[in-house]
Amino acid sequence: MTTDSSPAPEGEGSLPDEVWDQFLRDTETDIRASAPREPSARARIVARRLREEEARLAEASRRRPGRGVRGPGPHAWRSGTTDAAEVRLRRRSRIRGAAAVVLVVLLLLIVLAPGRAWSFIRGDGWQQGGTPGPAPTSVSPQPGPGHTIRT
Structure with missing residues (x-):
């Protein structure tokens, strides 16, 4: 009785170990390369x-058939950016x-006319040179007791 447990028929030789190892490596590489990859959580x-x-865009276009529906804004691909956030950013x-603009105008006024700005x-209002001018009078000045008016 023989102790050979190989199922190969008696006339044929078995595969050498190197060939079998090469087959296993090639098969494993092909399986890994062709296996479907699950997307990451972020991709999902x-x-x-x-x-x-x-x-949402399809629903909006069904509600308003006559109007064109705007697509997502230029930053919509970023996570967390919504239309309301874009409106707030534009307003700010x-x-x-x-x-x-107001600050630049004020700075120009201060640089060009510092006395008036101060x-x-x-x-005091916009006085020339920062000093108040004479008070306007509608009454002509009256001469004092020792003065005479010459005409």
Whole structure:
């Protein structure tokens, strides 16, 4: 009785170990290369958000058939940026722009006419040189007791 447990028939030789190892390596590499890859959690979240956005735009276009529906803003691909946030950012930038223009005008007034600007800050109004001028009078001055008026 023989102790050979190989199922190969008696006329054929078995595969050498090197060939078998090469087969296993090639098979494992091919399986790993062709296996489907599961997307990351972030990719799944982004895909879900895009599907929801498309559904929202489709719903909005069904509600308003005559109007064109605006797509997402230029920063909508960023996570956390919504249309309301973009509106707030635009409003803030407009306010900052207006404040910058007012500041530049005030600085120019101070540089070009510092005396007038200082009198305006003190509350004297826009006086020349920062000193109050003579008070306007509608009555002609009356001469004193020792003066005579010559005509």
